[in-house]
Amino acid sequence: MPLSVHLFIKADTLFVRLSGELDHHTSFQLRERINSLMDKYEIRNMIFNFKNLSFMDSSGIGVILGRYNQVKRNKGILIVCELNSMIEKIIKVSGLYKILVITKDEEQASNYLGVA
Amino acid sequence: MPLSVHLFIKADTLFVRLSGELDHHTSFQLRERINSLMDKYEIRNMIFNFKNLSFMDSSGIGVILGRYNQVKRNKGILIVCELNSMIEKIIKVSGLYKILVITKDEEQASNYLGVA
């Protein structure tokens, strides 16, 4: 199953909704699409929604870490939400939960940032 | 995906609802389960419902033909219904449509036999 990426911006926050499978092959598309928006718009924060993501491996962690480093440069916040148990395991191993904000869903994430 | 077989009897008609995939491997289970009911009960007609069958190849045709021959011995009728386009193609090649009754759904099949 390929990756499908749905992006939209609200205030200074980029919403990234993923469905399908995020691996090394599909990570290029995700990185390029986010970066081209970052070039055009003032983006401070990002919210990744993994609700319909059925697979993610360490290549996915790499992309998220990369976006985290970009966001951090602008003193923004990166939030991930809707983790299933498998993605949660991978995120645990990666230690990402120590540097990212993790919320239940997009609503909680928006509230956290005050873009609701 | 394995085959799952749901069988029930109404009057002298055996209803066979299939879901999953019917190939050479899964055909054994289907044949055995139908035959063990034929041993115990007076079965004259059969209605095969392919609504949730996602795959069938020529091994499936073999099982149906085998059941047709059993049913014919008791002067019964074999009906198949809910064919998707792929199963219809295979049934066309097999010429089965010349000897079996094909209906849209179980209701039409029951009406045909008068077991509704």
Next chain:
Amino acid sequence: MKQKRDNYAEIIFDAISENEAFARIIVAGFIMPLDPTIDQLNELKTIVSEAVTNCIIHGYENRGGKIKLTLESYHNEVTITVVDYGKGIEDLNRAKELFYTSKPEEERSGMGLTIMEIFSDEFHIHSKMGEGTIIKIKKNLDYTKEKYA
């Protein structure tokens, strides 16, 4: 859309009936990046299912052995070969006849080879007694090409 890359895979697996479904999954996984139509996908799964079943029950007569499945994509054309190292086919012309089967007692329908031929654009069969059988098919995945109604 991005140009699709040519691809190659060969799979050797045990001739047990559980692997009929496995072989279908492999074919589906291989051609997925080529964006097949549902009909093309189902036809290729059916071809491989028929060929692998034949290796198991005819080539090896249910006593087991190895099957080799080769998948190649070149532009929009898929080439699939299915090979067994079993008993081989004595009379190829008779084998290819619709409804001919050497195992009617096992409720075989004798339709396998015909279905493979109908569902493919090119169909080749090569067999040698005591050495085994090779089935090779090609199928073009262009949308416009529909061989039958």
Next chain:
Amino acid sequence: MKQKRDNYAEIIFDAISENEAFARIIVAGFIMPLDPTIDQLNELKTIVSEAVTNCIIHGYENRGGKIKLTLESYHNEVTITVVDYGKGIEDLNRAKELFYTSKPEEERSGMGLTIMEIFSDEFHIHSKMGEGTIIKIKKNLDYTKEKYA
């Protein structure tokens, strides 16, 4: 329930990134008859995905080559090997460190080998410079055995 039959498959395929998903589909198809739990299925898919990705980007440095994936099931134990014939790993101990990667510029996380180890019951890696790398893992699919919370 019927005793599950032992099974064997080996797959050789091109080291292109499209085949990461293909390799996952193959593993899923192979272990399906063993009735794995969803977690076991996902863990095995992840292991193979990590290993195949490494062959493509590290073993062959994105220049292509062949990858060999071997799958064996014996009773309830699955053994998987992933082999490339690429550049090999110089310092295995450093490679296995969590977060070590030789390609930080490609946004690699350096977690692949650690994930393979955590998700398997047995993990072996063997590598020779200029000859390639072999990853071998075993995983028991018994329900009762849970290695971590």
